[in-house]
Amino acid sequence: MEQQRVIRKEHYPSGAVRTEISCSVDGQLNGVTKTYYEDGTLASEVTYKNNLMDGPTRAYHANGALRAEFQYKENRRNGPYASYFENGTIETEGVFENGMLSGPYKTYHENGQLREECTFHNNRRQGKAKTYHENGQVDMDAAFENGKMVSCDEFDEEGKPVKNKKVDPAALAMGQE
Secondary structure (H helix, E strand, O other), X not given: OOOOEEEEEEEOOOOOEEEEEEEEOOOOEOEEEEEEOOOOOEEEEEEEEOOEEEEEXXXXXXXXXXXXXXXXXXXXXXXXXXXXXXOOOEEEEEEEEOOEEOEEEEEEOOOOOEEEEXXXXXXXXXXXXXXXXXXXXXXXXXEEEOOEXXXXXXXXXXXXXXXXXXXXXXXXHOOOO
C-alpha cells in the first residue's frame, strides 16, 4: 500500500519557493524533491525512497536547460550519467556502478568536439585514454594501469608530436615521474 505523502515547502526571503520536499507522514524523504532558483526556474529534481536517493536525478542550469541527469540506487550513483553545457550540448557521459565510474567515459568541448575518451574501472582510468584539442586533433594519447599513467604521447594542435613520454611504473609508485 502506497504511503501518504506530504509536500513541505521552504522559501527564499522574497517569498519564492526554494524547495518542495516530498516526504511520508512520518517525515522520511519519499518521492521527488525539487529545488528552484529564486526566479522560479527548476534547479533540480531528486528522487528519494526511505530517506535515500533512489531513482532519477536531474539538475538544471538557471536558463532551464538540463545540466545533468543520472540515477541513484540507495544513495549511490548507479547507471548512465550525462552532463550538458548551458547551450544544451553534451559535456560528459559515463556510467556509474555502485557509486564508482566504470566503463566508457567521454567529455566534450563546448563546441561539440570530443575532449577526452577513456575507460574507468572502480573510479580509476584503465587502458587507453585520449584527449583532443578543440579542433579535433589528438592532444594526448596515454595508457593507464590501475589509475596510473604508464605512457603518454603529446601532440600540438596540428597533430605533430610534442613529447613522447614512457612512464616508469616503479617511479610512479614512489611518487616520482
